[in-house]
Amino acid sequence: MKAVMARSSYLDWSVVSDGYVAKALEALMTAERMADRWDGITPQELAIHRQVLLGFVRAGMPPTLNDLKMSTGQTLVDLRSSLRSLQRRDLILFEDDVIVAAYPFSATPTQHHVSLGGRRINAICAIDALGTAAMTGHETTVQSACPECERQIKVSINRDGLEIEAVSPKATVIWAAVSDVNGCAAKTQCQSMLAFCCDEHLETWKRGRSAGTGFRLTPEKATQIGAAVFLPFVHSTDRPIELTPTS
Ligand SMILES: [Zn+2]
Structure with a gap:
C-alpha cells in the first residue's frame, strides 16, 4: 500500500520555509497518518x-x-x-x-530531555524535544545523547520555537528515519529520530543497522519540523502555556 504524498492540513505549514523540511514532513507525517x-x-x-x-x-x-x-x-x-x-x-x-x-513527552526515561521553566521533562524523540518550545511558547534547552559516543548534545531554542540560540557540539545533526508507524510512532519511527554529535557518527550508526531511508537535518531544520507538528497541539490562545495553573 503506497500512501499518496500530500500535505496534511493538520500540520502548521506557515513555519516551514525550507523545501527539504517540507519534503521530510510529507514523508514523516503523512496526510493519512495525520487524518x-x-x-x-x-x-x-x-x-x-x-x-x-x-x-x-x-x-x-x-x-x-x-x-x-x-x-x-x-x-x-x-x-x-x-x-x-x-x-x-x-x-x-x-x-x-x-x-x-x-x-x-514521555513519563518513562528516554535519551532525550527538554528543560523549560526549571523543569526537566523526558521527550519521546529528538524531533519531539525540539518541537516543545513552539508548542509551549517557552524557551527550552533540549538535551540528547549521541547514540554512537554518548556525548551530550545541547540545543537551546527561543520561545517562538523557531530560532536556535545555541548548539553544542556545533556539528550536531539530527536523523529522522522514515519507517512504518504501525499505530504507535513512539515504539517505531520515534526510535530512530536521533541527535548525533557529528555526521561521522551518524554515518557509522547508519552503516551498523542498514538504516533505510530518512532525512539528515540541521538542528534548525529539525526544529522547524517539530514546530510544524506540535504548534497545532495547543490552541494559540493557550500559548505560552502558563506554568502554574490559574484555577
Ligand atoms: Zn557521537
Missing part, C-alpha cells in the same frame, strides 16, 4: 489531551486518572473511553490505566 490522528476528534478528547499536555509541562509528569477527573469533571468511565480513543489516534500511550506518554 487518523485528528479527524473527528471530539471536544471531550481534545479537553483531556490538553490537560495531559498541561500536566506534563507543569509537573514534568502526566496527570493520573483522578487528576483528570478533578480537572475535567468527567467520570472515570468516560475518561478511560476518551484516553483509549486518544491512544488509538496515536496521541498518547495509555497502558494499564496509566498515561505513559503523550507526544512530545
Whole structure:
C-alpha cells in the first residue's frame, strides 16, 4: 500500500520555509497518518489531551486518572473511553490505566530531555524535544545523547520555537528515519529520530543497522519540523502555556 504524498492540513505549514523540511514532513507525517490522528476528534478528547499536555509541562509528569477527573469533571468511565480513543489516534500511550506518554513527552526515561521553566521533562524523540518550545511558547534547552559516543548534545531554542540560540557540539545533526508507524510512532519511527554529535557518527550508526531511508537535518531544520507538528497541539490562545495553573 503506497500512501499518496500530500500535505496534511493538520500540520502548521506557515513555519516551514525550507523545501527539504517540507519534503521530510510529507514523508514523516503523512496526510493519512495525520487524518487518523485528528479527524473527528471530539471536544471531550481534545479537553483531556490538553490537560495531559498541561500536566506534563507543569509537573514534568502526566496527570493520573483522578487528576483528570478533578480537572475535567468527567467520570472515570468516560475518561478511560476518551484516553483509549486518544491512544488509538496515536496521541498518547495509555497502558494499564496509566498515561505513559503523550507526544512530545514521555513519563518513562528516554535519551532525550527538554528543560523549560526549571523543569526537566523526558521527550519521546529528538524531533519531539525540539518541537516543545513552539508548542509551549517557552524557551527550552533540549538535551540528547549521541547514540554512537554518548556525548551530550545541547540545543537551546527561543520561545517562538523557531530560532536556535545555541548548539553544542556545533556539528550536531539530527536523523529522522522514515519507517512504518504501525499505530504507535513512539515504539517505531520515534526510535530512530536521533541527535548525533557529528555526521561521522551518524554515518557509522547508519552503516551498523542498514538504516533505510530518512532525512539528515540541521538542528534548525529539525526544529522547524517539530514546530510544524506540535504548534497545532495547543490552541494559540493557550500559548505560552502558563506554568502554574490559574484555577
Ligand atoms: Zn557521537
